[in-house]
Structures are given as C-alpha cells and as structure tokens.
Amino acid sequence: MRLSDTIEQFIKTMLTHDENEIELKRNELAEYFNCAPSQINYVLATRFTPDHGYLIQSRRGGGGYIRIFRMHQDTGEQLVYLLEERVGDHITAMKADHLITQLRERKVLSTIEAGMMKAAIDESSYTLPIHAAIKDALRAKILKAMLLQIARKSNAALGG
Amino acid sequence: MRLSDTIEQFIKTMLTHDENEIELKRNELAEYFNCAPSQINYVLATRFTPDHGYLIQSRRGGGGYIRIFRMHQDTGEQLVYLLEERVGDHITAMKADHLITQLRERKVLSTIEAGMMKAAIDESSYTLPIHAAIKDALRAKILKAMLLQIARKSNAALGG
C-alpha cells in the first residue's frame, strides 16, 4: 500500500469522524507515519486540492498548524452552479475525474453512475486524431449533459 | 505454445480462481515469464480489450499496478456481442439512442443510467469541429466504455 494513500485515508477518516474541519501538526503526522514531513505536503497537494473539494490553511512557526476544510456539500441547485464554475467550456480528464470522485463521495452520484461518467470522460476513450483543446471541450459538453440529466432526475424524484 | 498465449492463459486462470478482478505488477509478471515488460502490454492490448469484455486500469510510479476486470461469463458473452455487433468502431447518435432505449426496456439500464448514456452520446454534445466519422468513432468508444462499466458494476444480464 502506498504511504500517500494511507495518509490520505487517515485524514479522510479524521474528517469523517470529527467534523468538516481538522487541524494537524505536520511534523507529528510525519513522525506517526515515519516519513519525511514534506510527504504530508505531497499528500495535501495531490489529494486535498480545491478540485477535490478541500481547502487548506496553515501557519508556520511556533504553534504552527495545518487546517483542512471540506467544502460545503452541494445541493441540487448548486449542481448547476458547479457546471459553470467547475466544468465550463473545457475540462481535462483529470479535473473531471476529481469532480466525479467528489460528487460520489458526497453521494450525489451512485457508484455505478460515477463509474459510467468516469468511463465517458476517460482519456482512453479519446485516443483519436482530435486536438487536445477540442477533446476538453467535448468532455465538458458530455460531462455537463450527464450532470444535467442527473440533476433533472433528482429534482423529479424530489418533486414527485 | 507462444508466450503471449501462455500469459493470456495465466491471467485468465487468475481471473477464474480468484475473482472477476485481479491486480498485478507488470515487472513481476514479466520477470516470472522471463520476458520484456512490454510483452505484458502486448498481451493486454491484443487479448484483454473492451471488445473481449475486459477492462484495464493501471497506474505508474511507486506502488503502481495493472488491474484487470472481467465480466461474468454469460454477461461477458452477451456484452461482447453488443459491443462488436451493435456498436462496433463507429455508431451514429440515432443508432446509439435506439440501443440504449432497448437496454432500458429490457431493464438492463435504470432510467437514470439510460438518461446519462443518452446525454453522453447525443449529437448536441458533439457540435464541435470534428469530422462526422471521428464523432461516430468517439461515440462508439464512449458508449462501449460506459456499457462495460455497467456490466462490471451491476453484473446486469445484458440482453441479446
């Protein structure tokens, strides 16, 4: 098992148990996992970015800390907002993947739905002679169309 | 017996014994068979494609892996038929729409899943400067990838 995954899980468990916000000491955590302190930064930089739905605040010096906030859960209406802010006219496979993972973790999508969406945006489906910018534009359109579909169904279910 | 056939059999045996999903290390396998690591890629590319009813996920770097997913036997056969005969390398939005409707009627897909798939293949998402043939190729790839996901996750009986 990768150390970074272990640390990621550890942090996510803390966030689940406690609240939407945790504070930790970089050096303590590094010592706990017996690794270089910068490993903690690596995990944060690769798995707790805004794209993943997290915010980080930190402070150096005596009494320093790292705070991790999980961004607020998106409601159905915010989903539409998401479409413009997070997807827009172009989106890379990686960013789309992060967004879908986030929606899955927040139970906006079922496992199957998330899997389907990831399949639909995965770069391996786009190995065709198309310029990268066009691919990203296409991905954005398809992703939005699918999300809109989800939003409609959700609303329909709520509305009766 | 050709090495590639031996490796193919080895992997299929693993999939039979264990589960419908295995994880392996490219370099370990290559060493076990005393061959070039890229030989493993060759086997995967020629015998474990989506058209054969398999899904591959992989990751590079430390702790990297190759995961292979296989459909249930029955599901797999029907899926291969669907992927090859009904989808193929190119599919128009209209034909794809018909296929999805059929799968929905046979309850292979839920309403939401069918809606998502239709959204993902609808022509309105493809209004970009891409040649029609490329669009149909792309649609085929995306549709296949989504169908494989459905088959993998739900073990749904795909009608034939």
Add this chain to the structure above:
DNA sequence: ATCGTTGACTATCTTTGACCATTATAGTAT
C-alpha cells in the same frame, strides 16, 4: 503478411532531503 518479442526511450507517481520562510519565546541591553 501478420503476429510476437524486445529494448530504448518516455511518462507518471512517490518519497526524501536540503534549504528556505515564518512565528513564538526567551534572553539581554537600555
């Protein structure tokens, strides 16, 4: 011809360590 095999080169992901930046606190001079 087509399929199989290899190896050189490339791409990606992880882990570490040296060096940098910031903040708090204790010590010292006035």
Add this chain to the structure above:
DNA sequence: ATACTATAATGGTCAAAGATAGTCAACGAT
C-alpha cells in the same frame, strides 16, 4: 517596560532519486 536579538519550533518549496507502467519502432518467427 521596551526594544532588540537569538534561538527554537514550525511549515513550505523544489529538485533529485526511486519505482512503476506506456509507447513505438525494429527485428524475429510462422
């Protein structure tokens, strides 16, 4: 007390090294 300084206590950055997997073109085998 106040100002200044030194030191300790943190966290941040970045580049290098390590660990995997992917690609592709050339060569070999059937």
